[in-house]
Amino acid sequence: MLLESSSVFIRDLRIHARHGVSPQETAVGADFIINLRAGYNIERAMLTDDVRDTLSYADVFGIVKREMAEPSRLLEHAAGRIARALFAAFPAITSLRLSITKVNPPMGADCAGAGVEIQLINNKTL
Numbered sequence: 001m002l003l004e005s006s007s008v009f010i011r012d013l014r015i016h017a018r019h020g021v022s023p024q025e026t027a028v029g030a031d032f033i034i035n036l037r038a039g040y041n042i043e044r045a046m047l048t049d050d051v052r053d054t055l056s057y058a059d060v061f062g063i064v065k066r067e068m069a070e071p072s073r074l075l076e077h078a079a080g081r082i083a084r085a086l087f088a089a090f091p092a093i094t095s096l097r098l099s100i101t102k103v104n105p106p107m108g109a110d111c112a113g114a115g116v117e118i119q120l121i122n123n124k125t126l
Contacts, residue, residue, distance in 0.1 A: 039095035
């Protein structure tokens with residue numbers, strides 16, 4: 001069996017946080033939807049069935065939750081912090097796709113959300 005690619009993902013994680021540029025956004029906060037996919041080699045976990053051989057999505061969630069609790073003016077900044085923290089905590093992560101969507105952003109439009117999405121390769125220099 002030859003593994004082409006593998007990853008751990010968290011889909012549609014809803015977190016209330018205080019990111020934004022206006023005083024209202026930082027005082028009241030808003031809901032954010034986070035989606036992420038962390039690439040890593042799962043071959044060992046496939047064989048051992050041992051949690052020590054995997055990338056725990058619960059641990060990934062803990063880092064996302066911690067970084068989202070720290071206010072940022074820009075979602076780009078929050079996304080960069082999350083990426084750096086994940087790569088530092090889990091060197092086995094080879095790539096990361098992350099989106100942060102602000103639900104119902106205060107921009108005078110009726111939309112489900114607006115945000116940022118990044119795709120990164122862990123080159124060990126972040």
